[in-house]
Amino acid sequence: MSSGDSSVTEQHRVVLRIPADGAYLSILRTTTAGLAARLDFTLDEIEDLRIAVDEACALLLPQAIPASELLCEFAVGEDVLSVRVTTEAVEPVIPPRDGFAWTVLTALVSSVDAVTTETGTSLTLTRQRESRAAR
Amino acid sequence: MIAPDRTRVEDISGSPGDADRDPRAVMRERTRFLFTRMGQFGDDEAEQEIVRNELVQLHLPLVDHLARRFRNRGQPLDDLVQVGTIGLIKAVDRFDLERGVEFSTFATPTVVGEIKRHFRDKGWAIRVPRRLQELRPSLVTAMADLTHELGRSPTVSELATRLQVNEDDVLEGLESANAYSTLSLDAPDAGESDGPTMIDALGSDDEALEGVEYRESLKPLLAELAPREKRILLLRFFRNMTQSQIAADVGISQMHVSRILTRTLAQLRQGLVEQ
Numbered sequence: 581m582s583s584g585d586s587s588v589t590e591q592h593r594v595v596l597r598i599p600a601d602g603a604y605l606s607i608l609r610t611t612t613a614g615l616a617a618r619l620d621f622t623l624d625e626i627e628d629l630r631i632a633v634d635e636a637c638a639l640l641l642p643q644a645i646p647a648s649e650l651l652c653e654f655a656v657g658e659d660v661l662s663v664r665v666t667t668e669a670v671e672p673v674i675p676p677r678d679g680f681a682w683t684v685l686t687a688l689v690s691s692v693d694a695v696t697t698e699t700g701t702s703l704t705l706t707r708q709r710e711s712r713a714a715r
Numbered sequence: 716m717i718a719p720d721r722t723r724v725e726d727i728s729g730s731p732g733d734a735d736r737d738p739r740a741v742m743r744e745r746t747r748f749l750f751t752r753m754g755q756f757g758d759d760e761a762e763q764e765i766v767r768n769e770l771v772q773l774h775l776p777l778v779d780h781l782a783r784r785f786r787n788r789g790q791p792l793d794d795l796v797q798v799g800t801i802g803l804i805k806a807v808d809r810f811d812l813e814r815g816v817e818f819s820t821f822a823t824p825t826v827v828g829e830i831k832r833h834f835r836d837k838g839w840a841i842r843v844p845r846r847l848q849e850l851r852p853s854l855v856t857a858m859a860d861l862t863h864e865l866g867r868s869p870t871v872s873e874l875a876t877r878l879q880v881n882e883d884d885v886l887e888g889l890e891s892a893n894a895y896s897t898l899s900l901d902a903p904d905a906g907e908s909d910g911p912t913m914i915d916a917l918g919s920d921d922e923a924l925e926g927v928e929y930r931e932s933l934k935p936l937l938a939e940l941a942p943r944e945k946r947i948l949l950l951r952f953f954r955n956m957t958q959s960q961i962a963a964d965v966g967i968s969q970m971h972v973s974r975i976l977t978r979t980l981a982q983l984r985q986g987l988v989e990q
Contacts, residue, residue, distance in 0.1 A: 610890060617871035617886055623858065624868035624958045626889075627973035634977065638984050680933055680987070684980065687952040 594654040600644035600667055605637050608652055608665075615654055616661055621709055629661065629707050632688035636665050636703045639681050643669040643701060660690075662706035672696035675703070742773060743817060749773075750812045770807045770818075771800070777819055778803050781826050785834070795830050802829030846884075847891045853878055854888045855968055868959040868969060889970070936986040944979045951976055 596611055598604040609630045616626045637650065644650070648668040655662045674694045675682055685692045685705065693704040749770050756762040782795035806822035814821065857877045861869035871889075875882045937945055947965060950956045951972075958976070962969040 613889065614886060617882060620870045620872060622868035622870050623874075623889070623969060626871070627958055627969070631973065631977055631980065635980060638981075680983070684952050687955055 590658075592656040594656060596652040596654075597649050598652065600641060600646075600648045600650045602637075602641065604650075605634060608633055608637065608650070611652070611654070612661075612663060615656055616707070619656065619659065619661055619709055621661070621707070625707060625709065628688045629663075629705070632685055632705050632707075633663060633665065635681055635684050635688070636705055639675045639685075640665060640667040640701060640703060643667060643671065643673060645670060659709040660706060661709075662704060664702050664704040666700055666702040668700045669696075672699070672701040674701065743819075745773060746770065746818045747812065750810060750818065754812065767804075767807055771804055774803055774807075774819065774822060775800065777822065778826055781823065782830060785830055790834065795833065798829050798833040799826045802826035805829070847888050850878070850880065850884060850888045851891065854885065855970065858969060862959050862963075862969065868957065932987060933983070936983050939986070940979060940982070944975055947972060947975050948979050948983075 594611070594615060596608065598607055612629050612633050613626050616629050621629070633652075640650070644667040651664075651666040653664045653666075655664075674696055682692065685703075688707075689705045690708040691704075691706045693706075695702050695704075749766050753763060753766045753770075756766065778796055778799040782792060782799045785795050786792055802825045803822055806818070806825040809825070810818055810821055854874065857874055858869060861873055861877060865873070869877075871882050871885045874885045878885065937948075940948070943965065947961055950961050950964070951958065956964070958969045958972045962972045965972070
């Protein structure tokens with residue numbers, strides 16, 4: 581990133597590591613909701629994001645290595661919040677884009693992206709804040 | 716009437732010869748007998764197991780009774796009975812006749828302890844501070860009012876301003892509303908019965924699910940959903956209506972829509988895994 585370039589919107593990063601275990605997802609949901617509230621998202625948008633991270637983790641957890649961790653990286657922009665959830669996997673797989681879960685995700689956030697590396701799978705959810713005037 | 720009755724019962728239970736007329740005394744007798752047997756069998760694991768099972772069976776009503784005391788605290792009674800039974804089994808394994816106390820006296824704290832531990836484990840979903848419990852109703856009202864006034868769902872700061880609390884409180888309040896949802900997953904919602912008119916307003920599922928790979932496996936799962944759940948799901952994910960729009964359409968709060976979506980998705984997920 582070219583620091584000092586004022587045309588580039590400043591982004592803050594928030595990183596959270598949690599055990600790859602459904603019991604800890606509430607922490608992730610709460611963090612997501614907290615950050616979205618900071619960006620002045622509406623409750624609709626906040627709740628959508630909350631459900632979306634839940635769904636994303638439900639997609640990733642089955643391939644997670646037992647006792648590994650989920651890495652959750654938030655990029656907090658001016659009017660956009662994105663969260664990348666990465667799981668360690670022995671056989672990383674990208675969730676099918678024509679599956680039901682993917683359909684759900686795309687309805688909940690502005691964009692969904694998935695990548696695999698040798699060590700794991702990442703899902704990135706990005707939600708743009710809707711312009712209030714447009715409503 | 717009552718006083719003489721009680722005297723009579725005490726008299727009977729106090730005399731060994733009439734023990735069979737008081738179920739509790741019978742139970743105490745049987746329990747003592749079984750524990751004695753258990754000690755006698757020593758290494759015979761098969762026999763031990765039979766006696767142990769009977770002891771557990773015999774005291775299930777105790778577990779049931781104790782579990783009921785924790786009803787209405789947000790956990791399904793079945794779950795409480797289940798964890799309570801684990802406590803009972805532990806108590807059976809640890810009990811020593813020589814202690815000279817009744818087994819039920821000994822077992823009660825173990826069973827209750829197990830149930831309480833269950834609540835502690837599920838604690839995130841349970842312990843909602845009074846302050847937030849009190850905030851919740853006004854939060855719901857403010858959300859509905861603001862949604863109406865603004866023509867869109869409000870932000871957290873707008874809610875905080877309206878309620879004259881800070882944003883953290885609003886967030887926590889929303890969180891606790893979600894926490895509560897985990898308590899009543901299977902409980903029917905109030906007013907459920909008066910909403911049949913909206914059930915069939917949607918087009919066919921086939922149309923809505925066009926292009927979803929798993930539609931064949933989804934269909935039976937969708938069919939199992941309550942009509943309202945199914946409708947909300949389809950409206951959100953296939954008609955792209957916002958939660959607030961759906962809330963207005965269905966006549967419930969947006970928070971409620973959110974809870975239903977979360978719950979329904981989990982249900983479908985589970986169903987897809989089991990197939």
